[in-house]
Amino acid sequence: MDPIKAYAEQSFGVFPEFIRLQAQARPDHVAIICGDAQITYAGLDARADRIAAALQRDGVRPGGVAAICALSSIDYMAFFIGTLRTGAAIAPLSPSATPDQLQAMIADCGASHLATDAGVSAHLSEASGAVEAKRLALDPGAEGQALDDWMAPEGSKPEVIEITPDMAFNIIYSSGTTGVPKGIVQSFKMRWPHNHLGETVGFGPQAVALVSTPLYSNTTLVHVLPTLAGGGTLVLMPKFNAHAYLTLAEQHHVTHTMLVPVQYQRILAEPDFDQFDLSAYTLKFCTSAPFSAELKAEVLKRWPGGLIEYYGMTEGGGTCALIAHQHPDKLHTVGQPMPGHDIRVIGPDGSQLPPGEIGEVVGRSGAMMTGYHGRSDKTREAEWFSPEGERFIRTGDLASVDEDGFFTIVGRAKDMIISGGMNIYPADLEAILLDNPAVADASVVGVPSKDWGETPVGFVCLAEPGAAEPADILAAANAKLGKMQRLSDIRIIDTLPRSAIGKVLKRELQEVYAAGE
Known part of the structure; x- marks a missing residue:
């Protein structure tokens, strides 16, 4: 059996190993393109090894944390993968957070290293003195030691670490608008199912995925991980622009993409949208914000390839999927629970509600956060336990479910x-x-x-x-x-x-x- 397929069929594995296996199977296949730069799987694997070896040289061990805050780039992904190879967690931080929020998040996760680009370094400068993490520069002009100078020598290999399911894979901070966002701890066990999308949605070596949402977002990672695990090519777009997106899609014969609704809206509004050749598209995905039935219908009508909407949370729990091209009469919904996902609607008293009644969505699956980093009180608030004693994650969303099992979101409970x-x-x-x-x-x-x-x-x-x-x-x-x-x-x-x-x-x-x- 193909070693990559055999690895994917294991009950548990780790994402960085897919990069190593892909590098062995197809070393010269392009893994990532960003602007005029590109890197093969062999190059990405070697660069991640050099980063992992340097982190270990600096004392990073399993249970540690390294943070990154930058626009999308090849070295962003290399640092991401290299950190995971040490058994440490990666904390991808939002460049749009305030300097005080960034400093607080870096301190909260206890990052030993912080990699930034020049833009983030300038943004963070007023709080830079409070950052205790070792600074690494992803490009010229960024604060810290240049990544190329810091990395272990060419050919270096890190110490092989045994990674267990409950170890932290990443800490993603929620998009709070005031105060310090909560750190959502996702384990290697939670991330493992995200690598298993290859055969069902076409994430194989032939896939070319255009990524225009930020890499610190769970929205992006659930698209990036299966693309690289399957041996496809990522085309990174550090800053979204509708016309530039269409140009890249045509140029690289893009087959897959993950966009949020406002991006679909802006792309379709481009005056020359219909002049671009988008015939290579196999599937488009959407998540993270309300996606109107009218906009879904327009995407299906004007844009080649299928459309799948995912509904879920960074915290995990349950995920719904609407295969829009198969259910044109259900475009007002977010679809049905994915296989193995138990999603329910509960009332204010915690009782399960029947179809048609509006209540809070709670979900349970194999992909659930460990909890909020250092916030056991907030973790408890996010949990609901069924009468059978099973742990669910509360979404804070209000919805109803119809007789066919399709969920319709009506808003946030707090809104x-x-x-x-x-x-x-x-x-x-x-x-x-x-x-x-x-x-x-x-x-x-x-x-x-x-x-x-x-x-x-x-x-x-x-x-x-x-x-x-x-x-x-x-x-x-x-x-x-x-x-x-x-x-x-x-x-x-x-x-x-x-x-x-x-x-x-x-x-x-x-x-x-x-x-x-």
Whole structure:
């Protein structure tokens, strides 16, 4: 049997070993392309070994942590893989975090090493003195010792480490908008199933995956890991631009991609979208933010290849998958639980709800976080135990499930608006606003109300400048809404504030409204 396939069929294995096996099987196959640079599997394997050997030389052992904060690059992935080979966990940090947040995350995870690029080094400079980790420079201008000078000599091999299932693979920090985000610890056991997507979705040596979401995001990693495990080629795009994305897709005959909904929206809005040859696409994926049925339908109509939407959390638990090209009548849903995933809807008292009723989504599977790093209290808050005593992860999302087992998300529990004692789900109101041809994007938040406790307010981006007045948008939406759902105000803004993976930052909208801006 092919050694790579045999390894994949084991009950447990580790991602870095796939890189070694691919380097042995197809050493000259291109593993990663980034701009004008590229590296083969043999080159990636050797570079990761030199990084692992240098980390061990510096005293890094299993249970340790190394952090990286940078835009996507070949050396980003080499450092990621090299760290894992030592049995230490990798902590990929967001370059968009504030300097104080970055410093706090580095301290929280206890990273012994921090690799950054020049942009992050400049951003972090005001808090640099508080960073105790050894600094490594991924490119000229970054603080610390140059990676090429620091790495072990060419041909170096690290000490082989036995990695067990419960060892930490990575610590990913949640995208909090205030304070320090929580560190989500994912084990090697949790990550192992993410390497098993090859045969089901075509992640083999022929795959070419275009990656335009940041590498610190779980959204990206669930796409990157199976691509490299299967021997495909990653095309990295450090900064997303819709037209540049299409150019790369055509140039490299891209077969797979993971995008968030706002990226699909911007790509399809490109005036010359239909002029690009995208015929090589096999599958496109989407996750991380609400994906409207209308946008899914447009992707299916205009973009070759299938479309799969994943619904889940970085914390793990349960994942739903909507194979959109097979279920065109279910585009309003996020699909059904994946095999081996137990997903339920529970009420405020923790009881399981029947189909059709709205409650919180909880999930259980083989891919679940160990917990929040150093935050046992927050870990307990995120857990729900079934009557059978099984551990589930709470999502904080509100949803209902239909008779066919398809889940429909109606919003976040924390975003639900309680007005006059009635529950209002922002997603329902946002869908009405987006039905208006004058509206290109919309979000609804709750704001304090003297009469009702809370009241819904809509923020909209116009399809064209001056396309409609706020009063007209408000009247058109409220004419379609129930009396207790009606919006109290509409604000027109240029763009909705979003995180790096496309989630609308509703707290910022509430702050804008409170400030009267």
